[in-house]
Amino acid sequence: MDLIIVLDFGGQYTHLIARRIRELGIYSEILPYNAPLEKIANLNPKGIILSGGPSSVYEKDAPYLKQEFYEYAKGNIPLLGLCYGHHLIGQYFKGKVVAHKEKEFGKTEFIVKRHDYIFKNTNPKEIVWMSHGDQVERLPPDFEIFGSTATCPIAAMGNINQKIYGFQFHPEVYHTIHGKEILRNFIIDICQAQQNWKIDDWIEGAIKDIQKEVGEKQIILGLSGGVDSSVVALLLKKAIGNNVHPIFVNNGVLRKNEVEQVCDWFQNQLKFENFHYVDAETEFLEALKGIEDPEEKRKIIGHQFIKVFEKTALKLEEIHPNIEYLAQGTIYPDRVESQAGQGGKISSKIKSHHNLTLPDDMKLKILEPLKDLYKDEVRKLGFLLGLPQELIGRHPFPGPGLAVRCIGDITKEKLDTLRDADAIVIEEIKKAGLYDQIWQAFAVFLPVKSVGVMGDYRTYEYLCALRIVESIDAMTANFAKLDWSILEQISSRIINEVIGINRVVYDISNKPPATIEFE
Ligand SMILES: Nc1ncnc2c1ncn2[C@@H]1O[C@H](COP(=O)(O)OP(=O)(O)OP(=O)(O)O)[C@@H](O)[C@H]1O
Ligand SMILES: O=c1[nH]c(=O)c2[nH+]cn([C@@H]3O[C@H](COP(=O)(O)O)[C@@H](O)[C@H]3O)c2[nH]1
């Protein structure tokens, strides 16, 4: 299989680079920028991409690549630097990088100067996505300019003979209209990689790896009934049969009817013999009592989950000794936003995903077979493994669940109110036939009271926000421009049917700069 390596300098979009490449049918892996050269060379990549990152190349201690790396790559393996990676190339090859007084952020018009090589088949003007403060001010010798923007004359440069290119913009982000085509020019034309990667081939290898690692041992699996952990359940069943024990925990912050539905899928439809349902609502809500800080909530939930898993494992060991592993449905984007991506310490932390804030003294070993995959790849796997369509199409639901959608401190009463409102949102979105087109749709409980009038009475009750977004990978998202009539129907049903809410607002923020969840 041909491979393109992405070296990560901590950019928020690094994983999208690998994702786009895999969408083109070429395998791609992300390595930390300081991966040993020997490791890189042994993987025999067809090309290497240097990601963006929050640092500035002229700062002391900014991450950089050693001379031996450039010597290995130069003339041998094509290189493409994106944003920070572009600055690195600019600096190493004796150009100059400076902080510019005009920063560029968002969609930007880019004038293509050369319509061949990496910009083959592009238009004279392209819309690209920018996110930078620094820029290459002086072109390195032997490089030429491939494109510019109004405030950034060297927005793309290249040394055609050496096959080294740099872009100030981010082709990996969907907002760069022809980003994928430009990446294709690099990977297929310049690196000459073959399109020989398919997710289908992945299953066989994954099953062998699991069998090799786990052998005859028993595994417990944190199962949420979401797509990711459900796919892990089927994969493990294929690999080790009934030695997998999926544990579905009611953490008190699940949605309406979720317990019944997940139990039905796994017990009755998919027939997991060792499926376990654990009701831990009381413990979770007790541990969350009075907690307002989102990060604290996330940590508490993560630790509470592990407690439940360890306790259940102990109980199960009476009948099935040898429980050594806890499997989870962690996927690649979970790790990025939790700062656990391979860029590790150098990227900026946004929120801690509960499944990645594990206690230090954990006894079980973690098994995360999907940790390098993206949501759409996981959905494809689900299809190939025979997961019910209804489950494959489920909107993502965070493990900290309604706890991060019930702003501020949490009570059972507020959660019940939120559950009722949320069920109406989903019901109406489904009724309108929009569920499958939308990435996520849900209600948020805001602990703010406002005055209303109902049946001639004054009301003074809580606020409900609707969060309905379109997205392809959750890294960027736009609020859905729904028909007013659908929003009106949702709003009037919530206000009429849900006790405790007298006002509904629609969240019209995109990500970035907002995030999808409120906490
Ligand atoms: N209620 C739960 N009971 C047991 N394990 C859970 C529960 N909620 C989350 N987990 C564990 O945490 C992991 C991460 O949750 P996450 O919501 O990202 O994934 P998912 O639920 O499998 O899929 P999706 O993102 O589609 O909701 C899950 O894969 C699962 O291992
Ligand atoms: O398993 C999860 N555990 C978490 O702690 C978590 N926090 C957010 N999410 C989901 O991730 C995507 C991006 O969310 P944000 O824009 O809010 O960061 C969205 O799809 C969110 O629903 C989580 N999933």
Ligand SMILES: NC(=O)CC[C@H](N)C(=O)O
């Ligand atoms: N997105 C990036 O890679 C940014 C690079 C650098 N930190 C800048 O601001 O220009």
Ligand SMILES: [Mg+2]
């Ligand atoms: Mg989930």
